[in-house]
Amino acid sequence: MIGGEALIAKLGDRLTGLRGRLTPSAEMEKITWFRAGGLAQALFQPADEEDLAAFLKAVPEEIPVMVVGIGSNLLVREGGIPGFVVRLSAKGFGEAEAISATGIKAGAATPDKRVAALAHDNGIGGFHFYHGIPGAIGGALRMNAGANGVETRERVVEVRALDRKGDLHLLSNADMGYSYRQSAAAADLIFTSATFEGYTEDKDAIKAAMDAVQHHRETVQPIREKTGGSTFKNPEGTSAWKEIDNAGCRGLMIGGAQMSPLHCNFMINTGNASGYDLEYLGETVRSRVLENSGIRLQWEIKRLGNFKPGHEVQEFLGQLL
Secondary structure, eight states: OOOHHHHHHHHGGGGTTOOSEEEEEEEGGGTSTTOOOOEEEEEEEOSSHHHHHHHHHHSOTTSOEEEEOSSTTEEEOTTOEEEEEEEOOHHHHOOEEEOSSSEEEEETTSBHHHHHHHHHHTTEESOGGGGGOOSBHHHHHHHTOEETTEEGGGTEEEEEEEOTTSOEEEEEHHHHOOBTTBOOSOTTOEEEEEEEEOEEOOHHHHHHHHHHHHHHHHHHSOTTSEEEEEOBOOOTTSOHHHHHHHTTOTTOEETTEEEOSSSTTEEEEOSSOOHHHHHHHHHHHHHHHHHHHSOOOOBOSEEESOOOTTOOOOGGGGOOO
16 A cells, blocks of 8 residues: 555646645544544545535545544554545534524534534424434434434435535435444445434423433443444344343453443443454454354444454454354
């Protein structure tokens, strides 16, 4: 993999006129909440949707382009990420507004908590669950983020997105193809904003629901640690944390990575964990749960990039159970 400066130089005049920020060999550990991981070959932070479209049209399709949000549920491997990583800026994609008595429009870089606060201020119910999700709207749209019995798909009306060629798409709720913690939208689509619909609700009731969400998080989740949130999706008919606990993995450590003693479906960097430590711990947990209960836990955290040579991690540690 050539260096980021060489990649940018290779594209030459193609990138002329872009208003966003280009960073070669970007340190992804400064972006991810785990504070671990390798370099992105190059990072682009577009100024706005128009600038992002121009970038996508300029970069040849054989060069990988991957979008990341605020890095809250992201694990970057030590070998780094080839091509360009796109990170949407708060200035260009972080605005949110009430567009009707019960409607909200939000940019993909808007923190989920800000949408919850906006909904409260305008007496719009149905968004309190976002108060407890440490991510941004783009990730919520892609992963059908949910908490406290509510999911993103219940609120989405329409999503704006750009494809790999820079062309605009408008997707309806049905087009998103939502299911548990995922959508069926094409993987190359970069969401830029969305409109949502809630319902009229008393502000005091909304505030009470938000406070309950916050109390739950502070009580049972390691929110002050370097963590990626829920590590694995809940299997059908059970909870991931219960299966992890039953397999004896609460508090399990590998290197500087640990399954939280407080909530064992939260993986944390205790201070010096590498991307390898974190992923190896996750696969160790998957292996032990598989051996203990026959359940194949699925990652909820997104893992990106290449393994560092000699630090490859096999799924379930290579078990063929």
